[in-house]
Amino acid sequence: MKFKPANKIQDLQYFGEFGGVNPSISDSSTYTFISAKTMADTFEGNTDGCHLYSRHTTPSNLYLGEALAAMEGTETANVSASGMGAITPVLLQLVGAGEHIVSSRTIYGGTYAFLKNFTPRLGIETTFVDITRLDVVEASITENTKVIYCESVSNPLLEVADIAGLSDLAKKYNLKLVVDNTFSPLSISPIKLGADVVIHSLTKFINGSSDTVGGVVCGTQEFINDLRNVNSGASMLLGSTMDSLRASSVLKNMRTLHLRMKQHSFNAAFLADKFEADGLKTVYPGLESHPSHQLFKSMMNTEYGFGGMLTIDTGSLEKANALMELMQEKNLGYLAVSLGFYKTLFSAPGSSTSSEIPEEEQKEMGLSNGLIRFSIGLDNDIARTYEIMKSCMKEVGVL
Numbered sequence: 001m002k003f004k005p006a007n008k009i010q011d012l013q014y015f016g017e018f019g020g021v022n023p024s025i026s027d028s029s030t031y032t033f034i035s036a037k038t039m040a041d042t043f044e045g046n047t048d049g050c051h052l053y054s055r056h057t058t059p060s061n062l063y064l065g066e067a068l069a070a071m072e073g074t075e076t077a078n079v080s081a082s083g084m085g086a087i088t089p090v091l092l093q094l095v096g097a098g099e100h101i102v103s104s105r106t107i108y109g110g111t112y113a114f115l116k117n118f119t120p121r122l123g124i125e126t127t128f129v130d131i132t133r134l135d136v137v138e139a140s141i142t143e144n145t146k147v148i149y150c151e152s153v154s155n156p157l158l159e160v161a162d163i164a165g166l167s168d169l170a171k172k173y174n175l176k177l178v179v180d181n182t183f184s185p186l187s188i189s190p191i192k193l194g195a196d197v198v199i200h201s202l203t204k205f206i207n208g209s210s211d212t213v214g215g216v217v218c219g220t221q222e223f224i225n226d227l228r229n230v231n232s233g234a235s236m237l238l239g240s241t242m243d244s245l246r247a248s249s250v251l252k253n254m255r256t257l258h259l260r261m262k263q264h265s266f267n268a269a270f271l272a273d274k275f276e277a278d279g280l281k282t283v284y285p286g287l288e289s290h291p292s293h294q295l296f297k298s299m300m301n302t303e304y305g306f307g308g309m310l311t312i313d314t315g316s317l318e319k320a321n322a323l324m325e326l327m328q329e330k331n332l333g334y335l336a337v338s339l340g341f342y343k344t345l346f347s348a349p350g351s352s353t354s355s356e357i358p359e360e361e362q363k364e365m366g367l368s369n370g371l372i373r374f375s376i377g378l379d380n381d382i383a384r385t386y387e388i389m390k391s392c393m394k395e396v397g398v399l
């Protein structure tokens with residue numbers, strides 16, 4: 001049977017304590033216990049439905065986690081203060097000194113910097129690979145490998161991971177497959193394809209209003225319990241906890257995610273088609289010319305489309321910068337990092353979000369200076385947007 005992630009979210013039902021149609025927000029850092037014994041049991045992690053202290057769990061955070069777990073089809077989820085606050089504890093929970101990670105080389109700049117510069121201090125080594133080549137991934141696995149790490153659709157090159165293929169490798173070598181699904185919420189359901197853990201930066205499409213950072217880890221109850229364990233849990237001990245007020249606000253925004261994703265995808269597909277027809281080097285997973293178009297198609301929940309992210313290559317950083325400044329002046333969007341906003345956002349990743357990656361490595365992976373990454377907005381009239389964009393491109397000599 002087909003997995004229907006948006007239905008799973010919609011089928012949840014909660015009421016506030018006075019019958020409010022939204023759950024009440026828990027405005028407390030600590031919780032009372034009638035019995036001292038229950039408090040002790042809660043410390044041990046043996047009591048369901050009891051809250052101890054808000055770095056551990058809060059009712060508001062659990063509501064949001066439940067909605068995200070429903071979306072990804074996992075037993076449960078743990079929300080965090082940022083996407084990095086979800087990624088770093090997961091990796092530190094699963095991998096220790098002397099152990100090894102095989103990671104895609106085209107990943108979010110912060111994740112790359114964490115694996116490249118930070119975790120070696122803790123004795124954790126990472127091999128960065130072309131994740132689209134399963135033979136290369138397999139050849140990089142050593143007896144110390146614990147995790148295969150990738151993004152379903154990678155930042156910023158929009159490479160697509162063969163999650164089922166990677167999952168087969170993970171099972172063969174007894175590894176965990178951890179997938180960052182930030183670029184493709186609803187479109188791709190990594191757990192259904194065999195991933196063990198799914199992470200999102202809620203900052204992007206899921207919250208969708210660029211007013212906060214947030215993150216989530218979706219996984220088994222056992223793994224989430226491990227992350228939250230008061231004695232050994234990386235989420236609990238590193239302390240990247242989301243605030244309850246914010247969890248409540250993200251949950252409300254999440255209810256329109258399915259509508260927004262459809263519109264982001266519709267608009268991005270429209271522009272990608274036009275740009276490519278105009279002769280621009282355009283990367284979008286929905287284009288037949290994308291090397292992983294068929295793979296994405298085979299994995300996707302069709303109704304949400306190929307997502308809102310696309311890139312074009314303008315040929316040089318100067319042209320990219322001129323175009324972005326002009327597009328902002330014409331109010332087509334904002335020259336800003338991040339993604340998933342109602343306005344189109346654009347940036348040149350080589351000199352911004354992926355600047356953690358050294359220049360030679362950028363070149364090797366095909367990240368050129370003139371690349372512009374677009375997060376296409378919710379424009380009501382994308383044909384009009386296209387006409388204005390095209391005139392900007394002509395003005396700066398990109399077309």
Ligand SMILES: *Cc1c(COP(=O)(O)O)cnc(C)c1O
Nearest residue numbers: 082083084108182201203213214
């Ligand atoms: C933004 C982003 C992150 C980091 O999330 P924050 O909320 O900024 O900490 C991780 N992965 C991907 C793919 C992202 O786009």
